[in-house]
Amino acid sequence: MLVSSLISQGRVDEACAIAHEVLGQTRALGSVLVAKQLEDLGHLFAPFKRNPDIAAFIEFLQDELRERLLSPVGTDRSGTGAS
Secondary structure (H helix, E strand, O other): OOHHHHHOOOHHHHHHHHHHHHHHOOOOOOOHHHHHHHHHHHHHHHHHOOOHHHHHHHHHHHHHHHHHHHOOOEEEOOOOHHH
């Protein structure tokens, strides 16, 4: 919701930074609901993809979604090695 609000205020770079944080904090989550919310996040940024930073984020987000959807449930995606 915060990202959407920031984008509507024209604060796209700030929204992108927050979105990066969200991805980091939800790394261990791979439910269909979370994936849908992240997909929706990508759609919010799509109109700004001419901005190189936003384009890089969208690509990163798509990679993250693929990884989350392909990882088996219960797999540690935090990068810490713990399950």
